Amino acid sequence: MFLSRCSYPGRRCAGVRLQNCTALVHNCQPTLDTALHARNQYFHPVHPPARHSHRLFSTTAPHLHQRNELKRHKLHIGFTSLSTTLPFSSPESASDNSNATTLDPRSSIMLTALRGGISALDCPAPPLLDGTGSIGGESCWAANRQSEIVTADALDRAWSALLEEDDGEAMRALRSGEEEGGNAVTITCRLGYRAAMVPSRDAKGPDADSREMEGAFGGDARVGVLDSGSVVEHGDQADGEWVKPPVALVHNLSEEYVLHSLRTSPLVQRYKLNGSTNLTTNKRKIQIVSLAHNPETQISAHLVSKQNLETDSDKDDSRTPLQRARRHMKQCLTSAFVGYEKAVKEGLIDAYGVDSNGLSLPKHHDMYFGWRDVLECAADAYLEVNGKDCNGRSSLRVIRLPGNLLETRGLNVARNICSFFGGCDASSQEEGLPSAEDPNDPNFQQKRKLRQLRSILPESIEVHVTRPFTAFPYGGTGWEPNSSPGLTESSGAPPLFLERRDADGKKIDAKHPIRILDYRVESGPVGEEPILDWTNHHYIHHGPRPSMYQSVLNSALSHFDADSILEASKERELTVEERETLDGCKLLRDMIHDLDTNLDTMKSFAAYEEYLINVAVPLLYGSFEELDEESSGVLQNFFAAHGMAVRMVVARWTREMILGGWKRVISEEEKEDEKVNTHVWDKEKEREVAKQWQSLGLGEFTGGDKIPEDETLQEFSLKKLLNDEAIRGIVVGCSRPDHVLEALRAADSSKK
Secondary structure (H helix, E strand, O other), rough: OOOOOOOOOOEEEEEEEEOOOOOHHHHHHHHHHHHHHHHOOOOHHHHHHHHOOOOOOOOOOOOOOOOOOHHHHHEEEOOOOOOOOOOOOOOOOOOOOOHHHHHHHHHHHHHHHHHHOOOEOOOOOOOOOOOOOOOOOOOOHHHOOHHHHHHHHHHHHHHHHHHHHOOOOEEEEEEEEHHEEEEEEEEEEEEEEEEEOOOOOOOOOHHHOOOOOOOOOOOEEEEEEEEEEEEEEEEOOOOOOOOOOEEEEOOOOOOOOOOHHHHHHHHHHHOOOOEEEEEOOOOOOOEEEEEEEEOOOOHHHHHHHHHHOHHHHHOOOOOOOHHHHHHHHHHHHHHHHHHHHHHHOOOOEEEEEEEOOHHHHHOOOOOOOHHHHHHHHHHHHHHHHHOOOOOOOOOEEEEEEEOOOOOOOHHHHHHHHHHHHOOOOHHHHHOOOOHHOOOOOHHHHHHHHHOOOOOOOOOOOOOEOOOOOOOOHHHHHOOOOOOOOOOOOOOOOOOOOHOOOOOOOOOOOOOOOOEOOOOOOOOOOOOOOOOEEHHHHHHHHOOOOOHHHHHHHHHHHHHOOOOOOOHHOOOOOOOOHHHHHHHHHHHHHHHHHHHHHHHHHHHOOHHHHHHHHHHHHHHHHHOOOOOOOHHHHHHHHHHHHHHHHHHHHOOOOOOOHOOOOOOOOOOOOOOOOOOOEEEOOOOOHHHHHHHHHHHHHHOOOOOOOOOOOOOHHHHHHHHHHHHOOOOOEEEEEEOHHHHHHHHHHHOOOOOO
C-alpha cells in the first residue's frame, strides 16, 4: 500500500510489498503538480469548452451585451506579468477566429484586441529578464530592447492578419479615433531601468554594452545586481577563456539617458523613423507614449548613496535626508521631462507620462510620490525647453498608478487629478479663486505655482490604473516586522506538523499579493459527473467546500490509517519495518489533517503554492524513499481537492474584504434565484474588516461594496473601474486571447 523510508531494501505497509527504488521522485511530483499549477487549471479535461463558445465572466450571465465602445476604449492590453492576468477560460479554448491560432500568443492577443476595437497596448518594461531574474544569455543592449522588438513584431503580424480578414467592423472601430485626428494604435512603453555592464579592468563584454555600461550617463543609480559575472570559454583568446563582467540593474531618469534611449528605441525606429511598415503604408498611425518608470526609485537610491557622504552644504541644510532625497528625485524627473519634451519636438514620441507605484502610497511613506510633483516637474521642463514666452502646452499626457478595490489610495489620487482639471467633483477644483487658498496647507506654495502655470499644463490628463486584480499589502513595499501573511490569520504560524522539522527558510513570503479573483472549481452533486463552476456560484448553491472534498479527505485519512499494523501491535511486537511504516502513515495523516484544519485561514493561493514547494515536497522527499501507485493516486486526489478548497476559501475571504460591512442574507427558497442579492449592514463585521484593512496597510476603508453574488470578483472589479469617471485607462494583463474577450464583455456590460 505505502512507501519505504530511508534505504531499506523493501517495505511492507498493510501487507503490500514495495519495490526498492526512488519512485517517490516520479510518483510524488505528479501528486503535487496539480496543486503547484492549479491556478492555470480552470477546466475539467472531460468537459473542454466548445470551440467558438466563450464563457462569460459569470456562468449565470444571461446574454451578451451590446458593444460599449466608450468603455472598450478604456481597456489597455498588457503582457508583463501574470499578476494581472484574468483566469477565466481554459487554455484549450479558442478565440473567435481560427486565424489567431496560427499566430504566436502575443500576436493572437493583439489581434483579438484589435478586432474588439481596443487600440491601446502596453510594452513590458526593460530590461527583459528570464525566469531567474537575470538577462540569461542576452547582451545588456539586447535585453534592454528585446521587449520593444517582440512587441513591434507581434503588432505587425497581428495587423497583417487583421487586414487579411478585412473585417469591416474591426476596421471601423479602429478608424473611429483616426477620424478625429487620433491614431489607430497607441503603444505605451516605460523608461528608467536598464541592464548595465559593470566596468571592470579584467573583464570584457559586447561592444554595444559598453555604450550603456554603468556610469555611462549622469544620474545612474544602481538598484540591484542581475549577474555577478563569470569566466566564459572563448576560443579566440590565447588562454582559451575570458572574464564576463558583472551586470547591474541601473535606474536613470536624466535628459541624456532619455534621449539616448528613445533615439535607439526599436519602436521609435520602426514606427517614427521608418515609414515602410504595414501600419504606415496602410495609413494606420502608431502613437508612442513613453512613461518615466518609478521615479521614486531615485529617493531610495539617493538615501543609500548619500547616507555616509554628508557634505558641508547638507550640514547647513535644515531639511531632513528624506526631504533632500525627494528634492533629488524631482530634479531627476524634471530632467527626464526635459528630454521627453525635446523628443516630442524631434518627432520621436507623441507624448509622455509617468508610471509610478509611489503615487499610490500614503504620504508618510518614504517612497511616497505626489501627483502635484508630476505636474510641477512637467511645467518646469516645458519652460526650460520652450521659454517663458511660449504659447503652447506641456506634452505630458498620462499618469499611471496602481489602483483596485482594495488599494483605494490610487483611485482617490485619480479623482484628485480629475478634479484639478475640471472633471469629477468640480467643487474641489484647485483652479479656484485665490481666496480659497489656505496658507496653513503644506502644499500651499506648490498649489499656487500650479495655478499660475495652469496655461502651460495640458488641458487634461489621462489617469491609467495598473494591477486592477492584484492588491499588494503596504503597496508592495514590505510587511511590518514579525508578520507572516498568506497562511494563517493571527501569527502566521506554520501548520502543526511543521513543528517537527527544521523550517528555517520555509516561511511564507510576506509579499504575496491579494488576488481579486474568483476561480473555476469542479462542482455538482457527489456521484455525478463534475462540471466547472465559479467559486462564488458554487458557494451559493453547494456550500463553502468543493462537492467531493469531504469524501476525498475521508478516503485519504482512511488510506493511511495503518489499521492492520495497529491491530498487530496488540498481539505482538512490531518489526522495525512495521514501526517505520506506522510512523510514515502517521506523518502523512498529520499532514493531511493539519492542511484541512488550517484551510479556513488561507488567504493567498500563491502562498499556498509556495508552502507546497518549500514544505510539502521536501517533507515527502526527506521522509520516504518510494510511493506505491495506489498511495500516489490517493495523494493526487487529495491535493487536487484541497487546492480547489483553498481557492474557495481565498476567493470568499477576498470577497468579504471588499464587501466590508455588507452581509448577504438569503433564505433557502431564494437559493435557486441567482438574481436575489439582499445585503444588510453589519456593524460588527464592518469593524472586523476595517481592522484587517489596517493590518494589511491597504487604502482607506470606506465601508465596503455590495457585490452581486452572481458576479465574479474580477467582473465586478473591472466594471466598477470602467465606470469611474476619473479613470481613463485600465491596464489588463492578458496571457491568452480569451482574457481579452472576457475583458470586452465586462466593458460591454458596464454602464453606458
